[in-house]
Amino acid sequence: MGRESWLLWWLSLWSSACLWLRAAQAKTVQGGFSSAAARAGGGQVVAQFQFHGDCALLYVRINNVATAIGKEAKLHLFQAQAWLKLQESPQEYNCVQKLSKAPLTMNMNCTEQNLTVSQVPYPDTWYVFYVDKFTCEKNYENSESEDVQFEMVLLNPDTEGNPLDHFSAGESGLHEFFFLLVLAYFVAACIYAQSLWQTIKKGGPMNTVLKVLSTVLLLQAASAFANYLHFSSYSKNGVGAPFMGSLGELCDIVSQMQMLYLLLSLCMGWTIGRMKKSQSKPLQWDSTPTSTAIAIAVVVAQGCILWFLCHPSLVSISLIFRDYQREKIITIGVVLCQLFSMVLLYRLFVSHSLYWEVSSLSSVTLPLTVASGHKSRHHF
Template identity: 60%
Template sequence: MGALRLLAVALTCYCWWPPGSQGKTLRGSFSSAAARDAQGQSIGLFEFHGDHALLCVRINNPAVAVEKEAKLYLYQAQEWLKLQENSKRYSCSEALSKAQITMTLNQTEHNLTVSQIPHPQMWHVFYADRLTCQANNGNALMEDIPFEMMLLNPDAEGNPYDHFSAGESGLHEFFFLLVLVYFVIACIYAQSLWQAIRKGGPMHGILKVLTTALLLQACSALANYVHFSRYSKDGTGVPLIGTLAELFDIASQIQMLYLLLSLCVGWTIVRMKKSQSRPLQWDSTPASTGIAVFIVITQSILLLWEQFEESSPHSYHSHHLARILLIILRVSLAFSFGCGLYQIISVERSTLKREFYITFAKGCILWFLCHPGLACISVVFSDYQRDKFITMGVILCQSVSMVILYRLFLSHSLYWEVSSLSSVTLPLTISSGHKSRPHF
């Protein structure tokens, strides 16, 4: 519990670095100094789609913009990546000349139509002026230009009112349906589940942790829906609620990982020392507990790291090291647990216990392999479809995994039949001959 409390503190710190969003109403200041230091001030990125996408910029002091010869430069993602890879090859002025679209800022409001035919593309927006490529610092402290920028895609009627980028379209409706499903399921099953938890019994610890993970996932879906509902109206949303949605999701991942490790790590570590008549039994040795806590903390760090990479505008299409390490960790855990369960199932003579282990293996392996599997499948989709495909797919697969585990542990007939044969062969059971159990 001490390690988990420290982890909760680490997750709380994440609130101080909320994740960025690729499509939104942007507010800030065009700075000559920032543009010169980076050879172009990065303003934002957006995935336009359709033939009526719009970039709208409003500035308060066009006279200063005219004096500085202020301009916006728009690069398609592929061209921007080439410039990043060959940054030493091009001079500052040559790099700016590579922009596909240039907008001169000489009035209070500017509207630019960006046609995306035949398919959506990511665009990077940069600011530069006549001081950007000059080595002289004499006029570097000229007045900044406050701005408001709206990046809009066409809605269902073809009007440029949609704040969602191509990579975010459909997420609002998805989270609405997800929240609706959670609400309906809660109305049907909440009372019976609460009664099952209040009764206690051998599955009490599992049901508590599993329910906590499900509630956290539901809170994440609700927070995402609230954020996207506001986002669809003003292009900004509620960043704090968006951050809370990420935190709820990470906490749910941690709860499920700790549950599965509590059920599996003990016999994984010492299964060779045990007789096959007592498989899948928690053994709270220092080694098994230490490995469980280490893996939980490792995944938590990688999840936070992945969010920070996603929030960086310079990470687009980069090799996300955190995501790769997460996939390797999950595949390794699925392989380890799968091998252990296969050895148990292959020698188990009882049909009831074998079905119990097979069902548990399905839920466990689905939880670990859904993200790696969907990441592999996503390569056949376009760039703008991959992230939302993985996001939706992982949530649905993990929900199915929770349903499998719930049905397994709430199935009184199967559980009592199996436990009557040998009460110590099931995870986290309480019996007169076996008192040890993990502490949540």
């Protein structure tokens, strides 16, 4: 498999995974309650949500109430840690005993029902399970039973205490963060875009690097804008715009690959002295096995580099925080580290470009030049 084919396969895999994760995390959930699925797993996992506050709400609307009543359909809510402890000791509790330990239950005997999740001491992940009279039966043969179609909305209290916020505790604040990020990109573009464009138009040995960095910056800005649009829609309907969310993830992935390409090119000997090659071509690589091995080793070993190691580092750091804080720490931290690294790289290469420009002008305008390897006879 060639390098281009491998990259396309990798991008398609990531975009599909991101699309699935966006759909799995939606806080307005639609589907069907299945007796077979509930019996196979000791309860059908319908949704998970990080409730907080005293007025969190779970709203359920079902279509066929008669079927739900005939099945004695219920919803059981478990805190994640409590459910995991029950799963770790399968011999101590049977199916009925496990389900009886649910702190919150809802009998589905109406078309529309609400369940208030109150007195949550701190934000925590809750699992919502569907259970009916067939779930714990050993001799269950009614596999053709009709599913109960439903729509479920999970809400947290907003700033005024009303249960209207679709964001879980782990996602609250991300909408505002991406708004500020897009605003910062816009202000920076208004201030620096013209001068940067003039620097790129002048050419020089840093021209290609600045083009790659600018492409990466545009991809990062597009990713931030797409995520902002996704969260804006998410705040209204609990589903968001999955396409925009996946597009933001895809732009971020492509920008990281561009940065990796730039770093590999620099490590493989692309220097100022090699810029005699055509400026229209991409960065030129040495193709010898030795240079390739050295370059890969150098890139792997570059632990000062914020762009690629910030994510695993922040994941490790986030483990000391509570579960609902980890996603925000990782997301915000990665974006800020990448943005900071972009600023540093721009400062470095723009200064080198200006140095080259001054050096080029001085070599033309100075009246006296000294050849390399010779000493001047004139003393000043």
